[in-house]
Amino acid sequence: SRFVLICMSSNYKKSTNCKAEAEYAFNRKSKIIPLIVEPQYKADGWLGFLAGSKIYVDFADKEGEELDKAFVSLIEELKRNGLNDTNGNKDNTLTDRTVSQIRSKSEEPKKEPEQPCVQTREYLNIPLASMWNEQHVQEFLNYHQLDQLLSICESMDGEALIEFHQSCETKPDIMYGLINNPKEHPLSFGIYFKFIAKLKKYLPQKPRPKIHFQYKFVYSPLNTTESATTDEKTNQAL
Template sequence: SSNYKKSTNCKAEAEYAFNRKSKIIPLVVEPKYKADGWLGFLAGSKIYVDFADKEGEEFDKAYDSLLEELRRNGLDDTNEGKDNTTAVETTTESESKPEEPIKEPEQPCIQTREYLSVPVASMWHENHVQEFLIDNQLNQLIPICESMDGEALIEFHHACETKPDIRYGLLYNPKGEHSLSFGTFFKFIAKLKKYLPKKPIPKLYFRYNFIYPSSNSTVVGTTDKETNQSK
């Protein structure tokens, strides 16, 4: 639909699924809508299932088409028809299975803190990165940052701050592989900032004009002076 195309969250979700080479089945929910732009690229020549303005028997046919597409794409676990699906939808909340919490990776028993002797993260080795994560209780990031040195960790930190698709992939991983909690994500952003290389101090230039009095004419002298501005 046009609203789906306009949504940045939907775009990030669709691009993530495409990059993961997941099965994509386009559903049309807006009458006479034709996907274009990024949505048209992702949908490509795939078979669309049209649910727009469908009621009664037409909706049932569209639903059957969706089930057939799921089976054709190797997703056979469709509860064998609408009757079973309806039964699942009408179960009470008490009967539904609660979501399992994200499990923290086990923390190594022996851990040093040599990274503290290297104040700038760009100079960290791989073991320094692991020490930093464990010392700050960022264990969920350990498998994600495996084999990263300090420079790679800084690039990862920058991507987490500036790229929505990276954030979405970390926080909403549909398969639960290395998913992060919001607390761990924002704690990592905050904790690493103190170890980032300092930005160069901006320079300001001032121009002074000197007027020298003279009996016949006025001479104007100019000099430039450079100074550093410290915050």
């Protein structure tokens, strides 16, 4: 190859294979273009000798526009080292078009980053699930990390969710078998029973049955001696 790109870093210098390849390219008098891929790396030893006074192209920690500019610098360095000399107009057209595309891309106006969708919690202001709409149901599931139920409860409002909850609570084995789809929508036992527990807070409280106490006083009958004594005292009093 006429051109060899050397990605200089500490690991590259330590590698025996990389050293052999670089020396092979040097002995064949290939055009060596050093690329820095490790932040603040300075070549020394055999790698420093091989790179010599060549112009480095810095790719370390480059992103976005900086990465595009590094590619432009690389192409220009290849052209400066004779990339267009052998293939004539074909290479010239290719490199010019590539540089133009990269430059135009880097000059494009930046798009404003999309603001992350803030999940509301309006359902917290509505004490009973029977008054929730579809959005409130989704908010409830998101807030309690019941993501596995989002698709199942997608079109449910509060009343439908309560019916679903009652079925899950009264017939847990049957309902779990119906809604658990291991291939497309797997549902863990933990999420299933967590849903049953968390929604109870938003269900109407059932009135507790009143307990009535009825007292019966039972008097033990007096024995004969006590009865006679009582009658005698009563007669004396009269």
